[in-house]
Amino acid sequence: MAKRARVIYNPTSGREAIKQNLVEILAVFEEAGYETSAFATTPEPDSAKNEARRVGREGFDLVVAAGGDGTINEVVNGIAPLRRRPRMAVIPSGTTNDYARALRIPREDPVQAAKIVLKDQRFKMDIGKAGENYFINIAAGGLLTELTYDVPSNLKSVFGYMAYLVKGAEMLPRVKPVDMDVEFDGETYKGKASMFFLALTNSIGGFEQIVPDASLDDGKFTLIIVKPGNLPALLHLMAKALNGKHVNDRRIIYRKAKRVKVKPVDERVMVNIDGEYGGDAPMTFKNLHRHIEMYANLDKMPDDAVVASDPEVQEAERRFAEEVDQIPDDETDLDD
Numbered sequence: 001m002a003k004r005a006r007v008i009y010n011p012t013s014g015r016e017a018i019k020q021n022l023v024e025i026l027a028v029f030e031e032a033g034y035e036t037s038a039f040a041t042t043p044e045p046d047s048a049k050n051e052a053r054r055v056g057r058e059g060f061d062l063v064v065a066a067g068g069d070g071t072i073n074e075v076v077n078g079i080a081p082l083r084r085r086p087r088m089a090v091i092p093s094g095t096t097n098d099y100a101r102a103l104r105i106p107r108e109d110p111v112q113a114a115k116i117v118l119k120d121q122r123f124k125m126d127i128g129k130a131g132e133n134y135f136i137n138i139a140a141g142g143l144l145t146e147l148t149y150d151v152p153s154n155l156k157s158v159f160g161y162m163a164y165l166v167k168g169a170e171m172l173p174r175v176k177p178v179d180m181d182v183e184f185d186g187e188t189y190k191g192k193a194s195m196f197f198l199a200l201t202n203s204i205g206g207f208e209q210i211v212p213d214a215s216l217d218d219g220k221f222t223l224i225i226v227k228p229g230n231l232p233a234l235l236h237l238m239a240k241a242l243n244g245k246h247v248n249d250r251r252i253i254y255r256k257a258k259r260v261k262v263k264p265v266d267e268r269v270m271v272n273i274d275g276e277y278g279g280d281a282p283m284t285f286k287n288l289h290r291h292i293e294m295y296a297n298l299d300k301m302p303d304d305a306v307v308a309s310d311p312e313v314q315e316a317e318r319r320f321a322e323e324v325d326q327i328p329d330d331e332t333d334l335d336d
């Protein structure tokens with residue numbers, strides 16, 4: 001029987017880029033040997049997820065998630081619980097496109113993104129399970145969580161993670177460290193933390209240095225716990241994170257872990273999963289090793305200058321650096 005592919009696309013995302021190129025995109029998957037059909041998502045919740053699950057159950061061989069990060073996350077959530085899971089491909093058309101960045105898939109032209117399938121390069125990617133939800137990029141609690149809800153989406157789209165940082169500088173006085181127990185692969189952190197995050201890729205909001213050594217299929221999350229600090233201390237840490245120098249900073253815990261449990265002692269901690277609210281802690285996070293087979297561009301590409309070359313991101317970086325520069329060094333110590 002011919003291999004079957006379903007392109008699940010968000011007709012509204014990225015100025016309708018996918019919709020406008022749909023005929024060509026379908027032709028690419030046909031050329032790759034798939035009998036290909038398309039499904040346009042609707043505004044109803046879980047539309048992409050339900051369709052992905054349906055075709056997965058029907059035995060389709062490939063599901064193509066075409067849209068923004070939200071659509072891709074839904075497709076993953078649709079197929080992740082299935083025993084027999086179809087392969088996945090990604091055509092980015094949203095604004096941040098973190099997954100496409102991590103998979104080195106072209107982000108400007110959806111037809112070029114589709115053509116990655118013709119290289120026939122695939123690998124089995126780790127995904128995370130957070131409570132009952134699945135994620136492929138990041139789960140976070142504390143500062144980052146609040147920021148994601150507060151940053152207007154147009155700002156988020158232009159500046160990516162930089163927007164979180166700039167906005168974060170304004171919000172930090174409101175961010176209270178929370179007492180929590182974090183268990184990770186037999187170790188425990190007990191104490192106050194400003195934020196924690198668990199990353200699967202090294203691309204978070206278009207910001208590639210936060211997890212400089214992330215591997216997509218090592219079976220482990222990169223866990224970062226940010227210990228409490230005053231406003232300048234945290235800003236300083238973020239400035240270091242801009243060039244990946246935070247990994248050995250004593251104000252954070254930086255570990256690889258397969259299983260992480262976060263338990264706040266008595267306060268509410270909202271958990272952000274791939275950019276959306278995903279429930280409250282206590283929550284257990286599991287790394288599902290090599291769970292989804294994914295088409296990617298596995299050729300070694302030149303070091304990504306992508307973020308740095310974006311003038312808007314550069315401007316955000318400059319503004320952020322200015323703010324951090326105004327902080328006297330002696331204020332950057334921990335206040336715990």
Ligand SMILES: Nc1ncnc2c1ncn2[C@@H]1O[C@H](COP(=O)(O)OP(=O)(O)OP(=O)(O)O)[C@@H](O)[C@H]1O
Nearest residue numbers: 010013014041042043067068069070071094095096
């Ligand atoms: N036909 C549609 N009409 C209106 N909204 C839709 C439709 N299909 C999906 N949506 C909504 O689009 C959202 C998902 O957007 P998606 O992540 O694909 O793109 P984006 O928001 O442009 O990208 P990004 O997340 O990268 O900013 C979901 O909230 C979903 O309900």
